[in-house]
Amino acid sequence: MSILVQRWNELADVKDELAGRDWFFGTSGNLSIRVSHDPTTFLVTASGKDKRKRTSEDFLLVDANGNPAEETILRPSAETLLHVKVYGKTNAGCSLHVHTIDNNLISELYGDKGEVTFKGQEIIKALGIWEEDAEVSVPIIQNHAHIPTLAETFDEHIQGDQGAVLIRNHGITVWGRNAFEAKKVLEAYEFLFSYHVKLLTLKNQLQIS
Numbered sequence: 546m547s548i549l550v551q552r553w554n555e556l557a558d559v560k561d562e563l564a565g566r567d568w569f570f571g572t573s574g575n576l577s578i579r580v581s582h583d584p585t586t587f588l589v590t591a592s593g594k595d596k597r598k599r600t601s602e603d604f605l606l607v608d609a610n611g612n613p614a615e616e617t618i619l620r621p622s623a624e625t626l627l628h629v630k631v632y633g634k635t636n637a638g639c640s641l642h643v644h645t646i647d648n649n650l651i652s653e654l655y656g657d658k659g660e661v662t663f664k665g666q667e668i669i670k671a672l673g674i675w676e677e678d679a680e681v682s683v684p685i686i687q688n689h690a691h692i693p694t695l696a697e698t699f700d701e702h703i704q705g706d707q708g709a710v711l712i713r714n715h716g717i718t719v720w721g722r723n724a725f726e727a728k729k730v731l732e733a734y735e736f737l738f739s740y741h742v743k744l745l746t747l748k749n750q751l752q753i754s
């Protein structure tokens with residue numbers, strides 16, 4: 546099986562799993578997986594599709610600038626430039642972007658601070674941080690309808706082959722060394738967001754500070 550087909554199947558499997566979690570509301574979200582280094586090519590989701598469906602037109606191959614690398618009628622994700630930034634700056638192998646209620650709530654609650662920090666949670670180990678009382682912070686950037694502007698702001702927060710950035714009232718983009726790692730990072734952060742939102746809600750209902 547060619548590398549392209551292997552990567553296609555890997556990304557299709559990740560897409561199915563995230564769809565199973567109902568993380569693709571209203572065609573939102575986009576996913577990509579690196580196919581080659583030097584030159585950089587990656588598969589990215591076609592724009593505007595229902596990502597809960599598995600079809601032969603789900604992904605297209607693009608170059609380092611996010612332009613189709615082969616003749617196609619498909620349009621790359623409107624947010625391909627963010628994936629371009631990840632592959633251009635790191636050795637990451639996969640980048641995932643989803644809009645969930647919890648990541649939107651956290652981005653709005655902590656947006657003015659520019660980041661959100663979590664500590665004292667066992668799931669932080671899924672991010673590869675094993676110290677006692679570890680803390681983890683996620684930067685929160687402003688949303689921009691102009692994707693080149695959004696991508697430039699996003700770019701400032703890309704450090705290393707694994708990471709995450711929240712886009713205020715929009716969603717989260719994570720990346721990792723491969724599809725397994727990127728999905729693990731995404732699931733760990735969504736766990737932290739969901740836990741935090743529920744805890745704040747309960748504390749408010751019970752009037753606990």
Ligand SMILES: CSCCC(=O)C(=O)COP(=O)(O)O
Binds near residue numbers: 573
């Ligand atoms: C339908 S949500 C607005 C666009 C967006 O934020 C998104 O994640 C999906 O866009 P795409 O072009 O990748 O389908």
Ligand SMILES: [Zn+2]
Binds near residue numbers: 573575624642644
């Ligand atoms: Zn989006």
